[in-house]
Amino acid sequence: MISASDLRLTFGKGTPLENPALRGMSLTVNQGEFVTVIGSNGAGKSTFLNALAGEVIVDSGQIIVDNQDVTRLPTHKRAARVARVFQDPLAGTCENLSIEENLALAIKRGQRRGLTSAVKKQYLGQFRESLSSLKLGLENRLGDKMGLLSGGQRQAVSLLMASLTPSSILLLDEHTAALDPKTAAFVLELTEKIIEEQKLTALMVTHSMKQALEVGTRTVMLHQGQVVFDIAGEDREGLEVKDLLGLFEKQRGLEVDDDSLLLS
Amino acid sequence: MLSEIAFYGALETGLIYGLVAFGIYISFRVLDFPDLTVDGSFPLGAAVAAMLIIAGWNPWIATGAAVLAGMAAGAVTALLNVKLNILNLLASILTMIALYSVNLRIMGRPNVALLTEETVLTPWYDLGLAFHQVPVLLFVVVVFISLILLWRFMKSETGLAMRATGANPRMARAQGIATGGMIVLGVALSNGLVGLAGALFAQSQGAADVTMGVGVIVIGLASLIGGEALVTPSTVVRALIACVVGAIIYRLAIAFALNADVLGLQAQDLNLITAVLVTLAIVLPGVRNSVIGKFTRKKA
Numbered sequence: 001m002i003s004a005s006d007l008r009l010t011f012g013k014g015t016p017l018e019n020p021a022l023r024g025m026s027l028t029v030n031q032g033e034f035v036t037v038i039g040s041n042g043a044g045k046s047t048f049l050n051a052l053a054g055e056v057i058v059d060s061g062q063i064i065v066d067n068q069d070v071t072r073l074p075t076h077k078r079a080a081r082v083a084r085v086f087q088d089p090l091a092g093t094c095e096n097l098s099i100e101e102n103l104a105l106a107i108k109r110g111q112r113r114g115l116t117s118a119v120k121k122q123y124l125g126q127f128r129e130s131l132s133s134l135k136l137g138l139e140n141r142l143g144d145k146m147g148l149l150s151g152g153q154r155q156a157v158s159l160l161m162a163s164l165t166p167s168s169i170l171l172l173d174e175h176t177a178a179l180d181p182k183t184a185a186f187v188l189e190l191t192e193k194i195i196e197e198q199k200l201t202a203l204m205v206t207h208s209m210k211q212a213l214e215v216g217t218r219t220v221m222l223h224q225g226q227v228v229f230d231i232a233g234e235d236r237e238g239l240e241v242k243d244l245l246g247l248f249e250k251q252r253g254l255e256v257d258d259d260s261l262l263l264s
Numbered sequence: 265m266l267s268e269i270a271f272y273g274a275l276e277t278g279l280i281y282g283l284v285a286f287g288i289y290i291s292f293r294v295l296d297f298p299d300l301t302v303d304g305s306f307p308l309g310a311a312v313a314a315m316l317i318i319a320g321w322n323p324w325i326a327t328g329a330a331v332l333a334g335m336a337a338g339a340v341t342a343l344l345n346v347k348l349n350i351l352n353l354l355a356s357i358l359t360m361i362a363l364y365s366v367n368l369r370i371m372g373r374p375n376v377a378l379l380t381e382e383t384v385l386t387p388w389y390d391l392g393l394a395f396h397q398v399p400v401l402l403f404v405v406v407v408f409i410s411l412i413l414l415w416r417f418m419k420s421e422t423g424l425a426m427r428a429t430g431a432n433p434r435m436a437r438a439q440g441i442a443t444g445g446m447i448v449l450g451v452a453l454s455n456g457l458v459g460l461a462g463a464l465f466a467q468s469q470g471a472a473d474v475t476m477g478v479g480v481i482v483i484g485l486a487s488l489i490g491g492e493a494l495v496t497p498s499t500v501v502r503a504l505i506a507c508v509v510g511a512i513i514y515r516l517a518i519a520f521a522l523n524a525d526v527l528g529l530q531a532q533d534l535n536l537i538t539a540v541l542v543t544l545a546i547v548l549p550g551v552r553n554s555v556i557g558k559f560t561r562k563k564a
Contacts (some may be wrong), residue, residue, distance in 0.1 A: 053438065079440030086434075094431040097424070104421075105428055110440035113421035 002029040002169050002201070007051055007061035009225075021047040022058065023225035029169065029203060033232075034195055036212040037205045038244075039222035045205045048222065049173050052203070054078045066168045080110025083167035085158045085175040092158030095147030099138060099157065102146050103127045106161035130160050134190065152183030156190055163194050170195070172204040188215065209241045221248060266516075266523055272396040274519040276468060278512035279403035280461045284484040285491065285507035286414060287457035292488065293503065294418070295430040295450045300356040300481050301341045304363025305334040305455040307477035309462030311370040314378055314472035323384045327463045334459020335452040337363060342451035346444040367474050375473040383467035399468045406464065410457065411504050418500040426450050458484075482538050487511035489545040514541075 009022040021044050029035055039045050050056045052063060054075035063071045065081045086092045093102050104118045107126075124142065131139040134156050138149075146154060155175060162170055172191065176184035192215060195202050206212050212219050218232035221244070228251050231239070266274070284302065291299035309330035316326035337359055344355035368374065388398045417423045428436040429446040436443050458480070466472040491510020497503035521529050521537060529537065 055434075055437075075437040076440050076442045079438060084438045086438075091432070092435055092438075094428050094435060096431055097427060101424055101427075105424055105436075105439050105441075108421060108439070113425050113441070115417070115420045115422055117419055118421045118424040119419070 001031055001064075001066060002027075002052070002203075003062075003064040004028070004048075004052065005062050005064075007048070007058045007063070009047060009051065009056065009058045021225055022051065022061075025061070025222070025226055027220060027227055027230070029201060031201055032199055033218055034200075034202045034216035035204070035218045035220055036216040037203060037220050037222060038207070038209055038212045043222040044225040045222055046173060047225075049171050049203070049205055052169070053082055053084055053171055076110075078110075081168040082171060083109065083162040083165075083169070084171045085155070085162050085173065087174040087177055089151035089155040089158070089178055092161065093146045093154050096145060098143050098145055099131075099149075100124070100127055100142040102157065103130075103161060103164065106164045109165050109167075111165075130164065131157075134160065150183075152179050152187060155179060155183075155187050159187065159190060159194060163198055163200065168201065170200050170202040172202060174205050174207060177207055191215075209244050213239055213241070213244065219244075223248075266519055269396050270519050270523060271516075272400055274515040275512060276396075276399045276403060277465075278515035279400065279407050279508070280465050280468070281483055281487050281511035281515065282407050282508035283410060283457050283461035283464070284480060285487040285511045286410060286504065287454040287461075288481070288484040288488050289503060289507050290414075290450050290454040290457075292485070293430075293497075294427055295447060295454075297342075297345075297430070297447060297451060298353045298356070299338070299341060299451055299454060300353065301337055301359045301363070301451070301455055302458045302481050302484060303477045303479070304360040304367070305337040305458045305477075306462040306465070306480040307367050307472065307474055308337055308363050308370075309334050309459030310466035310472035310476060311367045311376070311462075311474070312459070313463035314376045314466050315370055317378060317381050317383060317467070318376065323382060323386070323467065327384060327460065327467075330459045330463035331456045332459075334462070335456035337459070338452040338455025339448055341455070342448040346447055363477075364474065367477075371472065371474065374475070375471055377471045378467060379470040384464070385467060403464065403468075406460075407508055410460075411501075411508065415501050415504055422449075479535055479538065482535075482542055483514070484511075486538055486542045486545065487514050489542065490514055493545060517541075 005026045007022045007025040011019045011021055025044065025048055037045055037048070047056065051058050054070070054073055054077070057072060061071070062069060065078070070078050070081070094105070097105070100119050104123060107123060127142060128139040136153055136156065138153065138157070146157070149157065159175070175191070176187050179187060188211070191204070194200065204216060213236070218230070219236060220230045221228050229247055284306065287302060291297045312333040313323070313326045313330040316329055317323050341356045341359040344350045344358060345352045350358070385399055385402060388402055389395070391398070393401065418427065425436065425441045426446045426449065428439065429441060429443045433443045436446070462477070465476070487510040488507055489510070490513060491506030491508070492503070494513065495502055495506035495509055497506050518534065518537065521527055522531060
């Protein structure tokens, strides 16, 4: 279980560019939930994810992961519990390392690394098996450099890497946004499959309201660094984008004129 | 043409600079950390080894101490960068400048002669080889062992974590790698190798001198970049072989240039030649790519 309570974070404090990114953000994600997160540009989606991952440390508030307070821990000390896929397909893997070396890095996520060989023989079977589930033929290219793969292939491997070892939460930061529509659909389908098969707890940021409603078990909308509404279960069934916009207007008592919010 | 002694002399220094190139490979290539500490850690290794040998220590133990001293110097640079957030290049310059004083303190004077002392080379002269072949033989063994150990290390879990730290620090952190710790370890390892090179250089030249580090970084870089141009560094082992090949070729080229009377070059032109060679080695691949780029469409 992940619990964030009253997170506050201001960038550039005391400067003319002062930007309060999180203004009392609270969210609890239960075991096995797949939460989609939407919100306009600057709503605090990425900052929230970065705060959960440890890439930014919040000014105040508390983050609990599986009963452990991780609020002040740096990224690498949270990595055993927090898995992550970035928006940029190039960010989640090392292009000048081979596919098997990238997977070998991921299989030791959050664990001690010693002086024994990184790519062990006993891993190779598991690597081949997981790669073949992608149906991209990568299981025969274990020794190839990651840089030889396309963006979509790299994002698929990033996803695989994030799910190679157990985690308390999987953070997906608009991980299909930089891909072409067909590849994005493939990666999204793969995401759903992996999350369902491994019963993962996941938080997925998306720009698409349609996607936010179609995928996952719960949808949360952020606005100005807070959760404006949170919808799951029966209430969420059959909900459409226009209902979502209506909900948003009702909640905030304002007209939605932000184009980026309307994009689906 | 090159005399036999000049040829072996070039091999001897080439092998020593191969160790320096290993160090520079770790900092510049693996960690993407431009580290100039080596100009200070090379004479540091020489000074530590020389003083301990004069004090009667076993030359191998003295050489080991030189490695540790180099590692400590590298760790200082890395900690200035990681803990105090000083720009990596500047951090290394600060350590390099500080080491000049440290080296003078260690030796107590600007240079120390080792000609009459027992060094790591002494026992090998009894093998019946020619005088100028002995250092080459010993250094081939040292470089070979270092290459194998480094190669194994880079393939290990920790070595892979270090490579990820340099290539993609954000991804490395997300995989639970303490990137700061990896930088400290890597830069220490790099300067440990340079300290080893300094210690061996002092013992084969018969003296340690406080100014012997000037330009070591440039020679190491010349070896690294030249080697990479000759041996495509597509794998770790090829990159390491490139370091040794580059260093030896570089020393041989310098020896040829200085021996060829037609060029009219003299020993004092060495640093100028080195700087010109490094500049060309850095610029030429870029020029080639931009020329090729004009004729090929860039991939979106």
